[in-house]
Amino acid sequence: MWEQIRSNRRRSVVLVITMALLLLGLGFVIGEASQPGAGLIGLVIAFIVWSVMALVSYYSGGNILLAFSGARKVSREDNPRLYNVVEEMQIAAGLKKTPDVYIIDTMAPNAFATGRDPDHAAIAVTAGLLAKLNRDQLQGVIAHEIGHVRNRDILFMTLLSVMLGAIVLISEVFLRKLFFFGAGRRSRSSNGGNQLQIVMILVAIVFAILAPVLGQIIYFAASRRREYLADASAAVFTRYPEGLASALEIIAAGSSEPIPGVSRATAPLYINNPLSRSAVGLFSTHPPIEERIAILRGMGGSGEASFKAYQGAYGNVTRRASNIVPQSALGLAAAPLRGAAPSDDASPRKAMREAYNTVRKANRYTFVDCECGLRIKLPPTYRNPSVTCPRCGTQHVVRKP
Template sequence: MDYLALQKKNLRKTYLLVFVFILMMAILGLVIDFLFGVFPIGTAVLVFIALIQTLVGTASGPQLVLRSVGARPINEKSLEEKQLKNIVEELTIAAGLEKAPAVYVMEDENINAFATGFDVKNSAVCVTSGLLKHLNREETEGVIAHELSHIKNRDTLLMSCIAAILGTMVLVQLFAWRSLRILAWRSTGRSSRKKDSGIAYVLLALLVILILATLFSSIGRVTIFAVSRTREYLADASAVELTRNPKGLSNALRKIAKMQRKMPKVKNATIATAHLFIADPLKRSINEKEGFFANLFSTHPPIHKRIALLENVPEEIVLKELYGEEL
């Protein structure tokens, strides 16, 4: 696998993603300017917000993500966490990375992990306490190799931009929705005295903005989630190349799939950070027999497909093993 080519490809995708995001925000700004007659204030404000959010998301993204999930640095006195650090350092050398990423742990009984960081020097790997408890060394190596592959392939830069973009689109939607509700409530209070055509016009404009923001967000999410699913497959392949042991990662994914059916979602994970994890922390893809449209909005490929590719066996065999009683 040509890692240098993958890195350059991900950089190009990142630049394209940022350009499209800024273009969508500019279009939304132009709509606001047209509706309210304030050109170019709306466009300038939304483009400025897009630029700031992208810069902050990529530069400060790692620490923001780690804080948002309640991650903490490893405890060197803990044998499990010290072994985790050793695994990260060993695989870092094997991957040819110039510096080992910082290692963090988040308290959650689910088995999960993610990598984040603008570049190799400022990257971090975080695992759940459930991973330390339920995976053996071989399986942990498979998961860590997967996350290090994201760092080496510059997936973490792409994912940081994705998190920033999703966060911004959600903020725009929330702003439009709350403004619409507040103005609708105020206009209802005035309706007994007189009709206020000005407020009605503003309500209509906010409704248009909300619809456009939702549309842009949905289109962006479908595109982003498709990119995220592809990166997971490539990271799986890179992890096998790194460890020379597909069973480690496939067995870890098997345990993740079985535990997801019993446990609640990862408590501090959000829509904006879900794509970072090795498996969907929001449990939106538990039913591996979901249809096309369900998978279209999934941040991760079905686990049974990933296991089948890693072990080179038909998908039906893995599917029956994981969900045989429901087939």
């Protein structure tokens, strides 16, 4: 696993440097276009914009993302099962610290991982995911997210998304400024460098239009590759690829309800792209979900859970020869696949209720159990010292935790 992380890190460094060069190049060209010889100033400004955004995202990128999606922290008492599954996968991956667990109040089943490093990681799942998946499936999804944490994807993806944000920001500011003021100022200047200046401006315009597109292609290509690798990690951790495969089926079928706070820059962080279900090619953030499912199911034939088995299934399904799994991971130990856990016969209604109760507990609701069997849920804003049961009329004293 260590070798794999290291190979991942080298690849990440190359991508981050490419992205940084793109950003600095953009700054330089725009600087030169604004005034001859000002390229260096543009470069410095681009660097400052990037450093500020990178520092903010390094120290609180995860929190910002979690806040945007309205995620609430879940404690062990709120949902012991979810917490246990996260701990199981933490142990399987050999992480030292259990990531923080968050829940998002939406019925669209989805999940993402974020944070700086394995010691500052968070995993967020939606209420719909909890309601619709059985334990094996939930384990598969959590294993995929833990795979992102283990493979150090979370910091890398946050960094790339921040750089992409900086590139988009700078080109947008430049193009708008040019559109509103640029023409007027240029016609007044009449010195000898005019010809060159116009060429520079044209170059800058082309660059400002192309850079965000290029940045996005780099970003999305990187994220697609990481999805495959996280799927492979999930299969190795759980030794049960079918869990993730069937979970992906459910996730693909039920992502119509919007997730709060999802944008183009944060979409690659989710287990399945929450924005579109049809985009394939250079601009898709995730590999086609049918393909991911087919690869996971294809591992069954080998009877073992290993990166090598995943690579083999990947080759069989996609007919592409590219190496999804780093060479060094192919020789790692192979554990035999295991069978499914006996199904929990919880009814869908009960599962749904439990998922919503978790959301309410995470939102610090107070629960009052009435003798008539009704469970009264009071929001934290409820201030009365007592409550009347709406079904049987019994008076209850409210004890806030």
